Amino acid sequence: xxxxxxxxxxxxxxxxxxxxxxxxxxxxxxxxxxxxxxxxxxxxxxxxxxxxxxxxxxxxxxxxxxxxxxxxxxxxxxxxxxxxxxxxxxxxxxxxxxxxxxxxxxxxxxxxxxxxxxxxxxxxxxxxxxxxxxxxxxxxxxxxxxxxxxxxxxxxxxxxxxxxxxxxxxxxxxxxxxxxxxxxxxxxxxxxxxxxxxxxxxxxxxxxxxxxxxxxxxxxxxxxxxxxxxxxxxxxxxxxxxxxxxxxxxxxxxxxxxxxxxxxxxxxxxxxxxxxxxxxxxxxxxxxxxxxxxxxxxxxxxxxxxxxxxxxxxxxxxxxxxxxxxxxxxxxxxxxxxxxxxxxxxxxxxxxxxxxxxxxxxxxxxxxxxxxxxxxxxxxxxxxxxxxxxxxxxxxxxxxxxxxxxxxxxxxxxxxxxxxxxxxxxxxxxxxxxxxxxxxxxxxxxxxxxxxxxxxxxxxxxxxxxxxxxxxxxxxxxxxxxxxxxxxxxxxxxxxxxxxxxxxxxx
Amino acid sequence: xxxxxxxxxxxxxxxxxxxxxxxxxxxxxxxxxxxxxxxxxxxxxxxxxxxxxxxxxxxxxxxxxxxxxxxxxxxxxxxxxxxxxxxxxxxxxxxxxxxxxxxxxxxxxxxxxxxxxxxxxxxxxxxxxxxxxxxxxxxxxxxxxxxxxxxxxxxxxxxxxxxxxxxxxxxxxxxxxxxxxxxxxxxxxxxxxxxxxxxxxxxxxxxxxxxxxxxxxxxxxxxxxxxxxxxxxxxxxxxxxxxxxxxxxxxxxxxxxxxxxxxxxxxxxxxxxxxxxxxxxxxxxxxxxxxxxxxxxxxxxx
Numbered sequence: 012x013x014x015x016x017x018x019x020x021x022x023x024x025x026x027x028x029x030x031x032x033x034x035x036x037x038x039x040x041x042x043x044x045x046x047x048x049x050x051x052x053x054x055x056x057x058x059x060x061x062x063x064x065x066x067x068x069x070x071x072x073x074x075x076x077x078x079x080x081x082x083x084x085x086x087x088x089x090x091x092x093x094x095x096x097x098x099x100x101x102x103x104x105x106x107x108x109x110x111x112x113x114x115x116x117x118x119x120x121x122x123x124x125x126x127x128x129x130x131x132x133x134x135x136x137x138x139x140x141x142x143x144x145x146x147x148x149x150x151x152x153x154x155x156x157x158x159x160x161x162x163x164x165x166x167x168x169x170x171x172x173x174x175x176x177x178x179x180x181x182x183x184x185x186x187x188x189x190x191x192x193x194x195x196x197x198x199x200x201x202x203x204x205x206x207x208x209x210x211x212x213x214x215x216x217x218x219x220x221x222x223x224x225x226x227x228x229x230x231x232x233x234x235x236x237x238x239x240x241x242x243x244x245x246x247x248x249x250x251x252x253x254x255x256x257x258x259x260x261x262x263x264x265x266x267x268x269x270x271x272x273x274x275x276x277x278x279x280x281x282x283x284x285x286x287x288x289x290x291x292x293x294x295x296x297x298x299x300x301x302x303x304x305x306x307x308x309x310x311x312x313x314x315x316x317x318x319x320x321x322x323x324x325x326x327x328x329x330x331x332x333x334x335x336x337x338x339x340x341x342x343x344x345x346x347x348x349x350x351x352x353x354x355x356x357x358x359x360x361x362x363x364x365x366x367x368x369x370x371x372x373x374x375x376x377x378x379x380x381x382x383x384x385x386x387x388x389x390x391x392x393x394x395x396x397x398x399x400x401x402x403x404x405x406x407x408x409x410x411x412x413x414x415x416x417x418x419x420x421x422x423x424x425x426x427x428x429x430x431x432x433x434x435x436x437x438x439x440x441x442x443x444x445x446x447x448x449x450x451x452x453x454x455x456x457x458x459x460x461x462x463x464x465x466x467x468x469x470x471x472x473x474x475x476x477x478x479x480x481x482x483x484x485x486x487x488x489x490x491x492x493x494x495x496x497x498x499x500x501x502x503x504x505x506x507x508x509x510x511x512x513x514x515x516x517x518x
Numbered sequence: 519x520x521x522x523x524x525x526x527x528x529x530x531x532x533x534x535x536x537x538x539x540x541x542x543x544x545x546x547x548x549x550x551x552x553x554x555x556x557x558x559x560x561x562x563x564x565x566x567x568x569x570x571x572x573x574x575x576x577x578x579x580x581x582x583x584x585x586x587x588x589x590x591x592x593x594x595x596x597x598x599x600x601x602x603x604x605x606x607x608x609x610x611x612x613x614x615x616x617x618x619x620x621x622x623x624x625x626x627x628x629x630x631x632x633x634x635x636x637x638x639x640x641x642x643x644x645x646x647x648x649x650x651x652x653x654x655x656x657x658x659x660x661x662x663x664x665x666x667x668x669x670x671x672x673x674x675x676x677x678x679x680x681x682x683x684x685x686x687x688x689x690x691x692x693x694x695x696x697x698x699x700x701x702x703x704x705x706x707x708x709x710x711x712x713x714x715x716x717x718x719x720x721x722x723x724x725x726x727x728x729x730x731x732x733x734x735x736x737x738x739x740x741x742x743x744x745x746x747x748x749x750x751x752x753x754x755x756x757x758x759x760x761x762x763x764x765x766x767x768x769x770x771x772x773x774x775x776x777x778x779x780x781x782x783x784x785x786x787x788x789x790x791x792x793x794x795x796x797x798x799x800x801x802x803x804x805x806x807x808x809x810x811x812x813x814x815x816x817x818x819x820x
Contacts, residue, residue, distance in 0.1 A: 046546050065706075087710035101703040103696050110692055115707030117689045165707075 014077075015204055016062075021071035023057050023228075029293055031057040031229040033069070039173065044195060044205045045235070046215040049225035050466060055208045058225070059175050061492035063095040064088035094166030098177040100158050104151030109133040111150050112164045126248040136164055140197055155279075156187035163194070174198065175206045180214060181304060184280045192218050210302060211249070212241040212506050224248055242288035245502040255430070260456055260478045267325075268429040268460035269314055274322035276309045276448045278484075284320070285311045285484040293428065293460040294452065296474050300465065301481035302505050307464045310481075311433050314462065315339065315346050327428055334370035340369065345463065347418055347429035349434045349464075355418040356406050363389045366421050396420035397446060419447050423454060430454060448474060468498050480511075481502040487511065522787045529663040531783060533671065534737065536775020538563065538746075540674055541729030542753020543771040544681060545591075545722040547762060551685065552718035553698035553711075554602060557613030559726050560750025561620025562594035568624045571643035571741035572631055580644045584731050591727025593748045594620065595719040603719075625743055640742040642734045646670055666738045675727060681764050684721075695717050726750070743798025750801065752778070755803045758810050770806070777802045 016039040039045055047055045052396040060066040062073065063081035065486045075078055075091055082088045102111050110117070118125040118132075133146040144153075150161060158234075159179060160330045166174050176195075180188045195205055195218065209215065215222050216236055224231040224247045231247050239247075245452045269291040276284040284306050291297040299307045312318040316331050316339045316355045324331040327342040330348045340346070348354035356365050366389045367374070396416045400409055406417060419435065432451060437446040451474060455461050465471050471478060478490040480501065488504040488511035490496050503509040522528060533706035542559050549556040556562075574583025594616060601612035628641050646669050654665040664671075685691040696704040697714040705709055729749070734741040752774050760767030781798040784790060 084708070085706055089708070097706070101700070101706040103700045103703050105699045106692065106695060111703075114692070114703065115697065115709055117692055119689060122688060124689060125685075125691070126687075 013073070015039050017074045018058070018062060019072050019074070021058060021061060021073075022069045023061060023066065024069045030228055032061070035071075035228065035230045037062075037223055038233065039054045039204055039206065041204055042199060043220040044199050044207065044218055045233075046219040046222045047206060047225060048210060048212075048215055048222050048244060049324055050210060050468075053225040053248075054228040055229075056177055057223050058230075059095065059177065059206065059208055060087050062088070063175055065094050065095070069450060089169050089171070092172040093168060094169055094171030096159065096162045096166060096174065096176045096179060098179075098181060100162055102150045102158060102161060105149065107147050107149055108144055108161050109146040111161055112146075112168050116169060119307075132168070136167055140163075140167070140201075142194065156183055156190065157465050159183070159187075159191070169197075171203070173204045173206065175208070177208045178210075179207055180209065184489070189251060192221075199436065211242055212508075216241060216273075219513055241506070241508065242499065242503075244504060246499060248502075259452055260297050264295045265458060265460075267291070268293050268327055269462060270323075270325040271310070271313070272323040274310075274313060274320050274324055276318060276320050276484075278314065279335065281484060282381075283484050284313070286322075287484075289486065289487060289489070291429070291460050291462050294455060294458050295476040296455050296461040296463055298463045298465060298471050298478045299481060300471050300475075300477035300501065300505060301480050301487075303466055305481040305505075306484040307481050308433075309484075311346075311349075311431055311464060312464075315344070316433055339432065340425075341359070343426070343428035345422035345425050345430045347422050347430070347432045347435045349437070351411070351414050351418050356414060358407045358409060360406060361403050362393065362398070362400050362406055362409075362417055365417055366392055366402075367408050369425065371419060372518065392420045392424055393417075396450075406508075408495075415447070416443055416500075419450060423450055426457055427454070428461045430464070431462050434466065435463070436467065439512075444470075468501065471501070473497065482507045482510070519788060522783070523688045526662055526781070528779075529659065530667075531779045532772065532776045533663055533667065534775075535779040535782070536772045537668075537674055538729040538732050538737070538749045538755060538769055538794075539557050539753045539775050539778070540771040541677070541725050541732065542750045543756040543760065543767045544677055544753075545725035545729070545750075545766075546754040547760070547767055548681065548718050548725065549595075549693070549715075549722040550757065551698045551762060552694045552715045553701060553737055554598075554609050554719065555613070556595060556598055556719060556722050556739045557610055557754070558594060558616035559722070559754060560622070560746060560748070561617035562591045562723055563619045563730040563733065563750045564624050564724035565594050565745045566727040567592040567734035567745060568627055568641060568730075568741045569729075570731040571626070571641045571734040574735060575642050578644060580646045580735060583644060583735060584646060584728075587731035587735070588724050588727035591725070591730060592723035595723030595726070599716045599719045603715055608800075624741075628741065628743070640740050641734075642740045645739050646731065663736050668732070670728060670736050674774035676722055677725065678764060678768060681706035685764070688718065690714075729753070734786065748803075749778075752799060752803050755807050755810075759806050763802045774799065774802060774806075778790070 020038040021032050021035045024030050032457045035054065035058050037058060047059065049055050057066065061068045062082065064085045064087050073082060103114065112133050113129050118128045137144050140166065144157055144160050150158060179191060183191060199205055213267060219236045221233050222236050222244065223233040226243065226248060247432045267290050272288050274284055275282055287310065301307050309318065313320045313324045313331065314326055316334055316336050326339055326344055331339060331341060352358060357368065363386060367385050371380060371385065374385055386402060393400065393402065394418065398413050398416045398420065400413060406414060409417070422430065423469055436447050451461055463474060472493065475493050478493055479486055480488040482505065487507065504511065542563060545559045546556065566587040570583045570587030571817055573586040574580045577583065597616055598609065598612055599729040601607045602609035642786045647670045648666060649672060650666040655661045657665065685694065693704065695710055696709060697711045701711040733745055753771060756771040756774050757767050778799045781795040785792040785797050
């Protein structure tokens with residue numbers, strides 16, 4: 012009944028073995044607003060990219076109006092009336108709005124562009140859907156909210172009946188979000204079908220008719236938005252899965268290894284960090300939890316000397332401001348960055364070169380590298396961290412998990428006093444996760460301070476001695492008694508439903 | 519000296535010297551707009567010049583010579599397309615290699631075709647005629663400088679008009695700009711960046727071909743090895759200074775043409791060591807590119 016589109020048994024396995032979707036299924040009814048919900052890395056974006064032809068599934072079928080279709084390219088999807096509004100806008104900043112709207116489907120009169128017709132049609136669409144966009148403005152001059160509207164116009168002008176929006180509110184202010192929702196409702200009333208990818212509970216309840224929940228690449232089924240509470244959605248998203256048990260000795264916190272005092276980092280609109288203060292001590296794992304984009308990233312960037320800030324940030328007793336990354340590292344800080352492909356490793360170098368990249372200049376004799384000693388050390392590290400690969404193997408040949416083990420091996424072998432671990436196990440297979448966890452705990456037991464950022468609930472609960480929850484650039488909660496906190500409660504802090512009072516947090 | 523600069527022949531000669539630079543700048547403009555740098559414009563001009571000279575000489579027709587010169591320019595750019603677009607080599611390195619290839623190829627062609635009949639490094643041509651527009655050419659000063667120029671000068675004006683039209687009023691223009699500014703945006707709506715860039719390189723080759731034809735079939739009545747002498751590169755610099763805007767690019771190319779002529783013409787007029795004068799165009803290029811880079815960085819930061 013009214014089933015417009017159906018995806019069945021979709022599996023997507025990437026070249027490096029990462030399983031993004033596993034037998035996921037999804038169905039869409041005509042004229043509804045449907046949310047795809049799930050945590051980061053749950054496979055929402057991949058599933059939608061498959062739907063709009065940007066990626067090909069390893070297995071699975073798609074049916075549109077009961078007929079099987081193959082989305083071999085975005086062009087095919089467009090011709091079938093499916094359009095995608097990407098999170099990172101696909102606009103040519105140097106061209107005016109109307110040419111962006113008609114990009115690839117320009118109207119012509121003879122050989123020459125029919126500018127008047129395109130401008131008029133853009134203007135008509137703007138009026139019809141109540142979008143205050145000037146067709147003649149250059150896209151690069153528009154604020155983010157309007158640029159998104161241009162993307163939506165682009166999809167509309169191609170006659171899309173199904174419009175997919177990838178995290179459309181991630182870049183918007185609350186007012187712009189309100190505007191967007193209004194427009195999406197107008198579109199729905201004009202018989203368009205809308206899919207939004209999101210992890211914000213409020214949006215699902217407020218805007219959507221139905222919700223498909225994803226977890227670990229699988230779909231957990233679809234529910235009517237009015238039938239479930241935010242609480243229930245978050246439980247489905249996070250899952251009541253068993254915590255990975257990691258043996259851990261009791262904490263014996265030592266000296267302060269990192270400290271932030273009233274740190275503010277401005278952003279466009281609300282500040283990215285808004286008066287953050289906390290301390291991290293030696294011998295404990297402090298976890299910065301939160302939905303992505305709520306300030307954890309900026310805390311890491313402050314601690315590792317990558318961005319400027321107001322307030323005071325001290326790492327191992329020294330103010331970070333004005334110091335080079337090298338100087339901060341020399342104090343005894345190790346950093347496992349979030350993105351192993353761009354920051355964590357040099358993709359064009361070998362395992363050995365990656366392993367020695369942080370300290371090769373300290374292992375020289377008269378300006379020459381102590382090659383033999385370094386090679387022996389690299390071999391030892393690879394063995395100790397169970398990396399599948401030889402020292403001369405190019406690192407790009409490795410799977411994600413092994414690559415991450417190389418990064419972890421390099422960073423943890425520096426005898427650090429403070430480890431900043433940013434999503435250390437993202438996209439890594441289960442075996443490697445347990446291994447990396449063990450290593451982090453061993454370091455903590457040896458008296459090293461660890462600051463961990465993680466979006467993975469399991470990881471948070473199995474590692475953290477203390478949790479600070481971030482929401483919209485502020486600290487929503489500081490949890491000292493991790494063992495007696497439920498995932499649901501943590502989820503409520505992360506999503507901003509609950510907030511710990513200052514006094515409570517101070518205890 | 520002032521008298522010389524203000525003379526009627528000065529302006530006429532400046533334009534004459536600027537024409538090949540302007541064509542080179544247009545070639546650079548089109549390829550850069552599409553997001554691929556064609557450093558081998560220099561070599562393409564050279565190959566086009568030798569082709570135009572020889573073909574016109576043997577067929578006795580400057581028309582066929584001109585067409586073949588353009589084809590030769592296109593061919594050289596298609597080699598770049600093959601290397602940089604098809605085989606994904608670095609466009610800059612491929613361009614350098616193609617320039618080297620062009621230098622050798624020109625000598626080889628002249629020697630192979632004309633050996634024994636004339637100086638082995640020069641090839642005679644049938645010149646492209648000049649065109650004296652009635653009435654207009656009687657206007658003082660600009661009459662001679664603008665309205666009784668070589669046919670290729672008028673082709674250059676037409677090329678300018680066509681480029682402006684192409685970039686601002688055609689689908690191909692939108693495709694070229696998209697390929698240059700944000701290729702992913704184009705790909706996401708099914709445009710082929712590679713195809714667009716290949717077409718842009720064809721136009722680029724055509725422009726380089728016209729520049730080459732001017733050198734060997736209008737400026738001089740023959741091809742001689744080394745006659746391009748950096749004009750392709752100077753054209754690329756002029757385009758960089760013009761920041762991709764057709765009119766501004768033309769004006770900067772004219773300025774470079776003026777300096778170029780100043781260096782040559784000044785040798786007889788001025789009492790100045792001609793070795794130093796000869797360095798002027800290159801010093802100018804250096805200065806221009808430094809200024810350009812400074813302005814560019816400022817814009818980026820601001």
